[in-house]
Amino acid sequence: MSNVRSPYLFTICQAGAEAVLKRELGRAHPKLKFAFSRPGFVTFKSPVPVVDNVELHSVFARAYGLSFGKLGSVAEPTALLQRLQELLPEAEGPFVLQVFAREDDPAPMEAALHDPERAQATAVLVESVRTALKAACPRLWAPEAEPRRGQGVVDVLLLEPNEAANSPLYLGFHRHGFGHTGWPGGRPPLVLPAEAPSRSYLKLEEALLRGHVPIRSGDLALEVGCAPGGAAYALLQRGLNVCGVDAAVCAPIVANSKRFIAIRKSISLVEPRELPRVVHWLLFDINAGSSRSIPEAKRLVEYYRSSLLGLVLTLKLADWHKADEIPRVLEQLRHWGFEHVVARHLYHNRQEVSVLGLMPKAQGRTPKGS
Ligand SMILES: C[S@@+](CC[C@H](N)C(=O)[O-])C[C@H]1O[C@@H](n2cnc3c(N)ncnc32)[C@H](O)[C@@H]1O
Incomplete structure (x- = not known):
């Protein structure tokens, strides 16, 4: 052929x-x-x-x-x-x-x-x-x-x-x-809904579509760096329950949802007893480099090892040369137990890349149904 x-x-x-x-x-x-x-x-x-x-x-x-x-x-x-x-x-x-x-x-x-x-x-x-x-x-x-x-x-x-x-x-x-x-x-065929609180709606939707992420209605997602709430809105629209960590406040369309819980502080100040007991999907979208996001992500991956299915992490590149760090970040994710690991510069990314890690138990799971 x-x-x-x-x-x-x-x-x-x-x-x-x-x-x-x-x-x-x-x-x-x-x-x-x-x-x-x-x-x-x-x-x-x-x-x-x-x-x-x-x-x-x-x-x-x-x-x-x-x-x-x-x-x-x-x-x-x-x-x-x-x-x-x-x-x-x-x-x-x-x-x-x-x-x-x-x-x-x-x-x-x-x-x-x-x-x-x-x-x-x-x-x-x-x-x-x-x-x-x-x-x-x-x-x-x-x-x-x-x-x-x-x-x-x-x-x-x-x-x-x-x-x-x-x-x-x-x-x-x-x-x-x-x-x-x-x-x-x-270029993904996505349109930003007028009511979405931010363009991160598009970034997350693209990451989920591009990675064929087997996310399902009823799953629980923990998003670190959730305000003003574009990605959380996308997850709520998909029927997920969302816990958002951010000192900043989310838009009312997210904050008022019965399926959304806010922890209004920096992730470094959050204690385990404040966190949900079970998390299926961990999302990281903080405006900080890998030296801050990776140790926090590692702590949460270890904490949720028994239930976690996957991680979507936005890796900010303060300058383009920081792209040289990507292979090392992917290697760390493999070391933490993620099986399918990939970084992509998505259409809706700016000077940042989207890193996806799927745990072995997510493989073979279909995106819809429960
Ligand atoms: C790019 S915005 C996130 C956009 C958001 N994901 C959305 O969908 O609209 C980055 C956010 O990270 C938050 N942030 C920065 N450092 C943080 C930390 N250590 N813990 C929690 N949130 C943090 C900021 O307050 C800011 O709201």
């Missing part, structure tokens, strides 16, 4: 994270050489052609695949179509088409709120390219938007969406599997 090859790879990351991504891939895949970059977009060259199911070991690449370079433009996609038809024998399809625009702002959701006209113009361009490619070779495309494992995905990137119809198109291809989100350009 894996017969599409290219010596080039593209990666999508948060604008501003290009250098940390290059460093990371330079270590994990030393044969890859940096080729070209724009904010949020970095390409690499391999000494030998790479196959389409290649797995990159990366925290910072939100999306990646084989790269076939710039081909045509939004107004004139013929060159891209010709290359596609050479590249993809129809017998191997149907393929999932994912069109997306390069984002040159580290906080694209906030940027869209500040400049809704620009965001709308980009969405219109993306849709026009999708419609044109779908219409030009309908037999290539699968009807669904999210790929199945093993299915081929055609990535079409609008490299310079501000140039409107003149924006070059960039062609990529990958086979869906471990390490890929299934979302165009790695």
Whole structure:
């Protein structure tokens, strides 16, 4: 099945994270050489052609695949179509088409709120390219938007969406599997509910979806650093009971919930008798570096060893070089007994990464039901 090859790879990351991504891939895949970059977009060259199911070991690449370079433009996609038809024998399809625009702002959701006209113009361009490619070779495309494992995905990137119809198109291809989100350009299809107290709602929802975390209605979550309550709101919406630790106060929509208990102090001042007896999920989202969050997380993991299923920890990176600490943090989590351990720079993360650890007893548990 894996017969599409290219010596080039593209990666999508948060604008501003290009250098940390290059460093990371330079270590994990030393044969890859940096080729070209724009904010949020970095390409690499391999000494030998790479196959389409290649797995990159990366925290910072939100999306990646084989790269076939710039081909045509939004107004004139013929060159891209010709290359596609050479590249993809129809017998191997149907393929999932994912069109997306390069984002040159580290906080694209906030940027869209500040400049809704620009965001709308980009969405219109993306849709026009999708419609044109779908219409030009309908037999290539699968009807669904999210790929199945093993299915081929055609990535079409609008490299310079501000140039409107003149924006070059960039062609990529990958086979869906471990390490890929299934979302165009790695952007999750999430919308912030108007009543959510903070954008941490999106960050937690993305971490849960991306990690296939088997969280269930009725579970108990302890969140350290819970105010103003975006993540707690997401958990309450999912039917969990939540205990939140934070000296700051949560928004009324969270604080007034019958399934929410607040411990209004710093975690370092909380005594065991104040804590719930059973906790299934531990969340850490304090605005402090690993030297403060890791010892506190360790203490709680040990305390809840018999009931704990998993940990979601936001690791703040005071500067990007702090990313060098990530492998050591993952090693610590394994040492504490977590079996599945992964760090990801999520679409909704800023200068921080989301670390997920699942205990062996969480493996095989399904996300729904009880
Ligand atoms: C990024 S905000 C958390 C956002 C929150 N998770 C949400 O969903 O809205 C960081 C929070 O960590 C809290 N914090 C910082 N140090 C803490 C500590 N030692 N113990 C508990 N909370 C702490 C701060 O008061 C602040 O409210």
